[in-house]
Amino acid sequence: MSLSVKDLTYIYEQGTAMSVNALNHISLEIPDGQFIGLVGHTGSGKSTFVQTLNGLLKPTSGKIYWNGQDIHEENYDKKLLRAAVGLVFQYPEHQLFETDVITDVMFGPKNLGLSETECRDRAKEALLSVGLDERCWTKSPFDLSGGQKRRAAIAGVLAMKPEILILDEPTAGLDPKGRDEILNMVRGMKERLKMTIILVSHSMDDVAEYADRIIVMNAGEIMMDGTPAEVFTHSSELEEIGLSAPQMVYILQYLKENGLPVETDRLTVEEACSEILRVCRDAGY
Amino acid sequence: MFKDITLGQYYQTDSILHRLDPRVKLIGTLVYLVSLFIVRSVPGYIFAGIALAALIRLSNVPFRYIIRGMKSIMMILMITVLFNMFLTPGEPLIRIWKLSVTREGVIFAIRMAIRLVFLILGSSLMTLTTTPNQLTDALESVLGPLKKLHVPVHEISMMMSIALRFIPILMEETDKIMKAQIARGADFESKNLKKRIAALVPLLVPLFISAFRRANDLAMAMEARCYRGDSGRTKMKPLVYKKSDYTAYAIMTAFVLCCVALRIAGF
Ligand SMILES: Nc1ncnc2c1ncn2[C@@H]1O[C@H](COP(=O)(O)OP(=O)(O)OP(=O)(O)O)[C@@H](O)[C@H]1O
Ligand SMILES: [Mg+2]
Numbered sequence: 001m002s003l004s005v006k007d008l009t010y011i012y013e014q015g016t017a018m019s020v021n022a023l024n025h026i027s028l029e030i031p032d033g034q035f036i037g038l039v040g041h042t043g044s045g046k047s048t049f050v051q052t053l054n055g056l057l058k059p060t061s062g063k064i065y066w067n068g069q070d071i072h073e074e075n076y077d078k079k080l081l082r083a084a085v086g087l088v089f090q091y092p093e094h095q096l097f098e099t100d101v102i103t104d105v106m107f108g109p110k111n112l113g114l115s116e117t118e119c120r121d122r123a124k125e126a127l128l129s130v131g132l133d134e135r136c137w138t139k140s141p142f143d144l145s146g147g148q149k150r151r152a153a154i155a156g157v158l159a160m161k162p163e164i165l166i167l168d169e170p171t172a173g174l175d176p177k178g179r180d181e182i183l184n185m186v187r188g189m190k191e192r193l194k195m196t197i198i199l200v201s202h203s204m205d206d207v208a209e210y211a212d213r214i215i216v217m218n219a220g221e222i223m224m225d226g227t228p229a230e231v232f233t234h235s236s237e238l239e240e241i242g243l244s245a246p247q248m249v250y251i252l253q254y255l256k257e258n259g260l261p262v263e264t265d266r267l268t269v270e271e272a273c274s275e276i277l278r279v280c281r282d283a284g285y
Numbered sequence: 286m287f288k289d290i291t292l293g294q295y296y297q298t299d300s301i302l303h304r305l306d307p308r309v310k311l312i313g314t315l316v317y318l319v320s321l322f323i324v325r326s327v328p329g330y331i332f333a334g335i336a337l338a339a340l341i342r343l344s345n346v347p348f349r350y351i352i353r354g355m356k357s358i359m360m361i362l363m364i365t366v367l368f369n370m371f372l373t374p375g376e377p378l379i380r381i382w383k384l385s386v387t388r389e390g391v392i393f394a395i396r397m398a399i400r401l402v403f404l405i406l407g408s409s410l411m412t413l414t415t416t417p418n419q420l421t422d423a424l425e426s427v428l429g430p431l432k433k434l435h436v437p438v439h440e441i442s443m444m445m446s447i448a449l450r451f452i453p454i455l456m457e458e459t460d461k462i463m464k465a466q467i468a469r470g471a472d473f474e475s476k477n478l479k480k481r482i483a484a485l486v487p488l489l490v491p492l493f494i495s496a497f498r499r500a501n502d503l504a505m506a507m508e509a510r511c512y513r514g515d516s517g518r519t520k521m522k523p524l525v526y527k528k529s530d531y532t533a534y535a536i537m538t539a540f541v542l543c544c545v546a547l548r549i550a551g552f
């Protein structure tokens with residue numbers, strides 16, 4: 001079940017003085033089971049791109065294929081597409097509207113025409129997946145904390161059982177602890193539910209640890225596409241477009257430049273520590 | 286989906302009209318509206334039309350853009366014209382079933398239509414060339430004397446400016462929430478009326494909540510900056526008349542005098 005994008009261009013307000021070329025001839029393959037980090041500076045077109053993927057925005061030119069089928073063909077069932085390609089918006093908690101959390105999570109499955117009991121089962125499953133405490137399920141969504149609201153909103157998309165889950169800046173506006181919780185939750189979901197995940201962020205540190213593949217966008221174009229280690233070797237190019245590699249990469253690069261024979265592709269604190277220790281031991285300290 | 290609403294919106298460009306003091310434009314619009322009722326003959330309307338065309342030319346706003354905003358008004362205009370044609374008593378011209386179009390009715394309807402079109406064009410020219418903030422400043426300054434009668438002029442203008450400022454924000458918010466709900470399978474285009482109304486709940490509830498949240502944040506931000514209403518408040522950019530503004534007032538006076546002269550001369 002793969003998603004493929006061919007020569008996609010999107011222009012906002014085409015034909016007026018205010019027209020913005022948000023996406024420029026993007027081509028991309030998204031195979032099954034990848035954890036993709038989509039990174040780019042503010043205004044680089046990330047949100048526009050993910051909204052074209054589930055057919056919310058119709059591209060100015062170019063095609064999107066889901067399982068080999070053009071999604072903008074006539075009579076194509078967009079509802080099924082939107083269930084398969086789940087999109088969680090930036091600040092998703094702003095979409096909550098029901099009187100209690102579980103009913104809100106049931107909104108998606110209900111729109112798919114499922115029975116009441118099945119909707120409820122799916123909602124429960126989704127709420128468990130996002131780790132929302134069972135006591136919250138019958139509360140009003142507006143009585144939850146910021147982090148809890150966000151989990152409830154993510155559950156609302158998860159309950160549609162998507163094959164691809166796209167999260168647009170899921171950590172925006174959360175404290176470091178909330179950020180780590182959400183990121184760990186996403187990774188857990190990928191491992192348990194075997195989903196393809198696209199995590200949109202403007203911070204490399206958010207995606208470095210977990211992603212198998214990083215796509216860097218700049219001014220509506222794809223600038224880099226590769227494994228984290230590959231992408232981070234271009235740290236100076238990243239800086240030119242307002243991004244940066246994770247902190248650890250800089251430390252290791254600095255050590256290497258100053259004569260310590262370390263490998264620079266270690267991204268987390270633990271990996272970097274053990275690499276430095278290894279080199280130190282080899283040198284006989 | 287809201288792109289066709291150009292009526293009452295600001296058009297960003299540079300022109301003599303854009304640079305005029307907003308008070309001049311506000312008063313000028315009122316003067317123009319009044320003079321439309323002073324003249325009442327063909328030469329008079331031609332004169333008023335030429336004046337308006339000259340102003341549109343000076344404003345650098347594309348004529349097509351102004352006309353696009355008029356479309357929504359067209360319907361109301363047609364209805365007004367039809368009613369006037371049929372319902373004014375007088376010498377009958379054509380009979381359709383029990384109704385008759387009268388001579389007086391036709392004349393009256395044409396006059397009405399011309400006045401309405403000029404009136405709408407004139408006032409949209411003001412909003413097209415004046416930002417909402419300038420407009421509220423002008424309103425506050427022009428209505429200033431009413432403060433002596435304890436009319437809360439400042440508060441009224443502040444409310445107007447906040448309301449105008451919130452329109453685009455709420456439109457953007459509506460768009461965002463709609464997309465988020467469509468991503469969860471909501472259907473806003475259902476043929477079934479009942480379903481279509483029910484689909485509004487997931488849109489309106491978050492929209493109201495967000496409007497209240499924004500209003501609350503704004504109130505907080507105003508308090509944090511010690512906003513206390515009108516008392517002792519000064520302006521960063523006080524309105525000051527320039528030479529061009531006085532010229533504009535002079536032209537305006539000349540225009541009104543011409544209109545009055547036309548009327549007295551029997552045209
Ligand atoms: N509704 C819109 N109308 C007009 N232009 C828009 C609209 N939405 C986005 N744009 C423009 O398109 C470009 C890409 O915007 P987009 O929201 O996709 O960026 P982004 O990478 O998601 O940024 P951020 O990190 O700030 O969320 C920007 O230049 C933006 O100004
Ligand atoms: Mg974005």
